[in-house]
Every structure is written in structure tokens, then in C-alpha cells.
Amino acid sequence: MPVDLWLNAPLAESATRAARLRDLGVDGVFTFEGAHDVFAPLTLAATAGTDIMTNVAMAFPRSPMHLAHTAWDLQALSGGRFRLGLGSQIRPHIEKRYGSVWSEPVERMRDTVLAVQAILRAWQHGERLDYRGRFWQHTLMPPQFDPGPNPFGAPPVLVGALGPRMTAMAAEVADGLLVMPFNTERHFRERTLAAVGKGRGDSTRPFEIIVEAIVAMGDTDEELATARRAVRNLLAFYGSTPAYRPVLEVEGWADLQPELNLLSKQGRWREMAGLIDDTMVDALTVSGTPAACAAQIRTRFGDTAARVCCYFPGYQVSDDAIAALVTALHS
Template sequence: MRVQLQIDGAPQRAAEHARELAGIGADGVFSFEGPHDVFQPLVIAAGVAELGLMTNVAIAGPRSPLHLAHAAYDLQVYSGGRFRLGLGSQIRVHIEKRYGAQWSKPAERMAETVGAIKAIFDCWEGKAPLNFRGRYFTHTLMPPNFVPGPNPYGPPAVLMGALGPIMTRTAAEVADGLLVMPFHSARHFAERTMAAVDEGLRRSGRTPADLQIIGQAMVAVGRTDADLRAAIDGVATLIAFYGSTPAYRPVLDTEGWAELQPVLNAMSKTGDYAGMRALISDDMVRTIGIVGTPQECAAEIGRRFGAHAGEVCCYFPGYRPSAGDIADLVAALHRTP
């Protein structure tokens, strides 16, 4: 199984961190759109290490498909064909209040964004004139002096992050790959995610070979009781944050914890993050996250995704595992079918 690790998004640290992750055996790095830009750390990493590069995810709603296409196309050229464009929709409150953008029908809008980007790529590749006309975007003008020409490495893959059945189904219909939301359980992935994938492929007339599935996991890795305690606490804090979001309730519902979601949501509005964390049991961490030694974590990731995904993005939220533990986890995952 191939392994992607998150790169430090701070521009002054991205180069050193990319070299470190390459040194411990990672196959690639992904950037997160949080406190820093999602593209810049990958530009930096592209120049210092031979790693795969992926946005995970670039928020599509506030951006024009043309902006996304340019950034992706140029990164694909600069990296020598190592870039993939991962897109996500975010939730309404962030789109409207953090990005200052408009919110509407996220799955429909995401599908149109992917279609528009691919139409722009086709134009630049000389396959077809630009004539994309959708509900949200219209792209019909591309004079020759604005065309970068065919990409020597081919257009980058366009992936979609998804959790709910509609967005997951949409990803299976239109995208080159699905980034499985890290907030999930083995049961949710097997019963709900894969059912939506199958439906999307059926609707679009595509086959499983047309869609790459990339698993994602919140990993609490450690060898000592103290290290595992710190790791579990870090993952639990992120689970509490994700669990407060109404759109993520189906995961809790699958495991019989649906009543917890409105409680977490109410506490998040008062800023009681410590109280939210206290509601997340170790059993919840082991169900939604991945917990154990490097070898145990690799085995659990293989059991959860192995039949459907040959690649995983590992997160280590809220704590810092040792470089040795990460290296051993990567090595164990490389041995996982």
C-alpha cells in the first residue's frame, strides 16, 4: 500500500519537512487548506524531493475552475507529472463566513467544477474547443495567447473528497479518484461509502478501474503507554471537532452514537472544547481512528481499505509521533497488500 503524509504548510518549513518525509519512505505528501495556502507548500516540495504531490483538499467553492486548472496544470509540469488535484466542498458556514463566498447545492456544484476543469484541460491539450456551459460556470473563451499548450506529462488527475452518500456518489460519477473522508469507521466505509461508490459508477457507466479510491485515516501510533495515551488524546480531539458537524452525523449514526452529535455541536458553539474531548471514549477513537503500534496500525488500515484502496493518507492530529514510529508505519504499510 502506498503512503501519503501531510506536509507542514508553513512556507518556511515546507522544504525541510518534505525532505524528512521522503527520508522516512513516504510515497507522497499532501497539503491541507487550513492556516496556509494549499498549493504553495507543494510547489516548494516539488523542487526538493521526488514525492507525489496532492492537495487534500483545495476548497473548490470559492475558486474559479480556471484558477484551479492553472494551478494544477503548472504544478504538474513543474513536478514532472507528480501532482494530483484533490478538491473538496467544505461546509456552508465556512464557505459563507470564512471564505466570504456563496453556498449552493455542493454536490452539483462540485460535479460542475470537475467538468469545467476537465473541459479546460481538453482545450489546452488541443482535444476540443472550450465550450463549457453549466449552471454555475461558463467557460467559452480561450484565445491562443492564454493556452499553455499540451502538458508534457498529461493533465493531472482530479480527485474529490467526500463523506456523505450524495457527494460520494458524485465523485464516483465524475472524478478520477475519491478521497475517503478520514472521519469514518470500517462499517461506514464498507456499508455506506462503497454503496454510494457503486451507485455512482453504475449511473455513469464507469467501472471500478475508472476510479481510484484513496483511504484516509486518523492514526494514533505509539509503542509505549505514554505515547499511545498522547496519540489517542490527539485523535479524540479531532474526532470531537468533526463530530460536532451536522453533515458528519451519519458516521456516528452508523455506530449508534448519533445522539452525541447535537451535544458536541452545542458545546462547540460555546467553545467548550475540553468538554467535547471528554465525551470521546477510547472505544470511539479505536472505531473511527486507527490505534496501536506501527505494525498494528498498518494491519488495521489494510483490513479497512485493502480490498478497495491501494493508497492511504495518514494523519497524526494533535500529537507528534516519533520519526521512527512513522518510518515503521510506512514500511509496514508498504508490505500491506
């Protein structure tokens, strides 16, 4: 199974770190919207010889034209190794952090994906640009603004999704699905795959499922305990968000979400992590030695996912451990 890792490095070291991960056997690197720009590190890493991907870039604050131009250039710079992964975020962040518009997220995301795809087709195939959607209209493309065909083809457009409507929409119109990391095997198989099937119908259009796994990994008891403490903090943060309640609901933990949410509003972060027990950690993450983590990933996702993004939140992982995980997943 191909493996992607978070490109977690200072901006100036992005290319060096991507090359190092390539040498460890990693197939690709991804970025997400955190404390830094999502595209800049990939621009530096694009020539490292690995696949590059946004997982994810926030779609709503950006114009489809901006997204298309950035994706086009990264596709060319990387030699055809770029995937444009888009996400919706939640309303408070879109309105209060980005200062943008939030409404009808599924339909707005559908419109954004179709608009980006229409722009990419116009450039790649010389089609007249005439996209008229609910939220976006793109009908002007003078020759001086048309980059012309990309020698590596148009980059794929993927959507990050959790809920059934967003997931089904992604399966219907996007080139792939990015499965959110706060997930369990039961939720993935019972709800995510069901929504993908609904969106795909009898379509034969190429489509890939890329999963992201939160990994608590260590070779010693001490390393593993440190990793599990770190992922508990992240799980508590995710679990406090109403959008993630369906994952907890499937496992019978729905009542935990409002409790975590209340504690988050009071800033009681340590108490939140204390509510995430070992059973929850085991269900929501993969945990153990590199070999054990690889085995869990293959069991949960190996029969359905095209590749896996591994995320090590809040703790240090050695390059030797990364190499061992990748080797196990490739074998």
C-alpha cells in the same frame, strides 16, 4: 499500499521536509485548507520526488480556470506527480470565512469538476473550449492564455466526499474519491462503497479511492496515551458538525452529535473530548504501535483503497515511527 503524509512544516521548510519524508519511504505528501495556503507548500515540495496532492482545496471560492492553471503548473513542476483534490466545506465556512456562494453543493461540485476537466482537455488535446454548465461557463481561450499540452499529461481531479450523493457524484465524474478521515470501517463499507458503486455503474473509466486515516500511534504506553488524547480532541470537533452525523448514526451514536454541537457553541472544548470514549476512538481511528496501525489500515481499506493518507493530529510523531509505519504498509 502507497502512503501519503500531511506536509506539516513551516512554508520555507516544505521542500526539505518533503525530501526527508521521501527518504523515510513515504510515497507522497498532501496539504489541506488550514491556517495556510493549500498550494504554496506543494509548489516548494514539487521537486522533492514525491507525489503531491491537495486533500483538499476548497472548490467553491475558486474559479475552475484558477484551479486548472494551478494544477497544470504543479503537474509540470512535479514531473506528473500532482493530484488536484477538491472539497466543498460546509455552508458557514464558505459564506462567512471565504465570503463566497453556497448552494446545491453536489451539483455545484459536479459543475466545477466538469469545468476543470474541460479546460484541461482543451489545453492537452487542442480542443475548442466550450464549457457551458449550470454555474460555470468557459468559452474563451485565446492562444496567448493556452499553456499547450502538458508533457506529463493532464493532472487527475479528485473529490473529497462523505455523504452518499457527493460520493456517488465523485464516482460518476471525477478521477478519484478522497474519503474523509472522520469515518469507521462500517460506514466506509456500508455507505461509502455503496455510493461509489451507484455512481460508477458499469463504467470502466479509471478511478481510484484514496482513504485518509486518523492515526493515534506510539511505541510506548505513554506515547500512545498522548496520541489518543490528541485524536479525541479532533474527533469531538468533527463530531460536533452536523455533516458528520451519518458516521455516528451508523454506529448507534447519533445522539452524541447534537450534544457535542451544543458544547462547541458554548466553547466547552475539554468537556467535548471527554465524551469520546475508547470504543469511539478505536472505531474512528487506527491506534497502536506502527505495526498495529498498519495492520488495522490494511484490514479496513487494503482490499479497496489505492493508497492511504495518514494524519497525526495534535501530537508529535518521530521519523523512526513514520518509517516503521510506512515499511509495514509497503510490506
